[in-house]
Amino acid sequence: MAFDDPAGTAERAARSGGETAAETFRGRLDIETKDHAADLVTQADRAAQQTVVSTLRDATPDVPIVAEEDDARKTVPEDGPAWIVDPIDGTANYVRGIQFWATSVAAIEDGEPVAAANALPALDDVYVADTSTARMNGEEVAVSERSNPAAFAVAATMWWGFMGEGRYGDTLARLGERFGDLRRLGAAQPTLSLVASGALDAAATPISPNPWDAVAGVRLIRSAGGVVTDVHGNRWTVDSEGLIASNGAAHQQLVDAVAPSES
Numbered sequence: 355m356a357f358d359d360p361a362g363t364a365e366r367a368a369r370s371g372g373e374t375a376a377e378t379f380r381g382r383l384d385i386e387t388k389d390h391a392a393d394l395v396t397q398a399d400r401a402a403q404q405t406v407v408s409t410l411r412d413a414t415p416d417v418p419i420v421a422e423e424d425d426a427r428k429t430v431p432e433d434g435p436a437w438i439v440d441p442i443d444g445t446a447n448y449v450r451g452i453q454f455w456a457t458s459v460a461a462i463e464d465g466e467p468v469a470a471a472n473a474l475p476a477l478d479d480v481y482v483a484d485t486s487t488a489r490m491n492g493e494e495v496a497v498s499e500r501s502n503p504a505a506f507a508v509a510a511t512m513w514w515g516f517m518g519e520g521r522y523g524d525t526l527a528r529l530g531e532r533f534g535d536l537r538r539l540g541a542a543q544p545t546l547s548l549v550a551s552g553a554l555d556a557a558a559t560p561i562s563p564n565p566w567d568a569v570a571g572v573r574l575i576r577s578a579g580g581v582v583t584d585v586h587g588n589r590w591t592v593d594s595e596g597l598i599a600s601n602g603a604a605h606q607q608l609v610d611a612v613a614p615s616e617s
């Protein structure tokens with residue numbers, strides 16, 4: 355492995371970026387829009403990214419860094435190691451003063467997520483995973499043991515209203531019919547962290563997420579004993595269509611709800 359202690363470095367970097375972002379949480383912010391009116395960026399996103407990047411560069415000067423903001427690299431290399439950074443995942447929550455946001459750092463090697471850290475400073479929670487174990491605040495966590503879909507809480511994560519043609523509403527309706535309870539929490543990495551800890555039973559989206567919205571959470575969920583696939587039920591990779599994450603107990607029902615056959 356090209357990384358030396360990737361989980362430890364990811365945790366340090368996520369904590370440091372989270373501290374930078376926390377300094378201005380619920381303070382005065384300059385808010386800019388990106389692709390659409392609800393796609394936001396602030397000086398806090400940029401400052402947190404600088405903190406994370408400098409922590410990672412100090413530890414691993416030669417490892418490429420994929421990151422959401424500014425002119426950082428946006429694509430994950432197929433071969434070799436890379437860091438994947440979302441300085442604030444859940445900026446829309448952050449600017450509204452809602453505590454559910456994270457600084458997310460993942461390590462990937464030859465396309466395979468090998469470590470992850472999601473720091474949620476406003477909630478004082480930190481999720482960390484290596485290739486075998488997921489921890490929340492230092493304690494090992496596992497996906498939920500629920501098996502009855504009627505008892506499931508499923509997060510319809512990653513906003514996809516822009517897909518149009520009723521697909522968003524139709525997918526939510528199918529999830530609502532097949533599972534007991536639905537959530538939209540406003541931030542993908544914290545949502546995936548809750549699947550890893552067993553607080554949620556599943557999370558799903560038919561859109562192809564950005565790597566910084568997905569990779570850390572995928573590592574956390576797999577190390578917590580869960581399953582992450584694409585919309586067809588195939589093992590999830592950074593090139594996948596959609597993302598369906600669960601405790602494994604009703605995974606096919608989720609796949610069916612998110613990507614029904616055309617017939």
Ligand SMILES: O=P(O)(O)OC[C@H]1O[C@](O)(COP(=O)(O)O)[C@@H](O)[C@@H]1O
Binds near residue numbers: 440442510
């Ligand atoms: O689970 P929800 O409510 O759809 O929220 C997920 C949202 O979180 C995000 O990961 C937030 O991303 P950023 O705040 O980093 O831009 C979005 O990609 C996604 O729309």
Ligand SMILES: [Mg+2]
Binds near residue numbers: 440
């Ligand atoms: Mg972000």
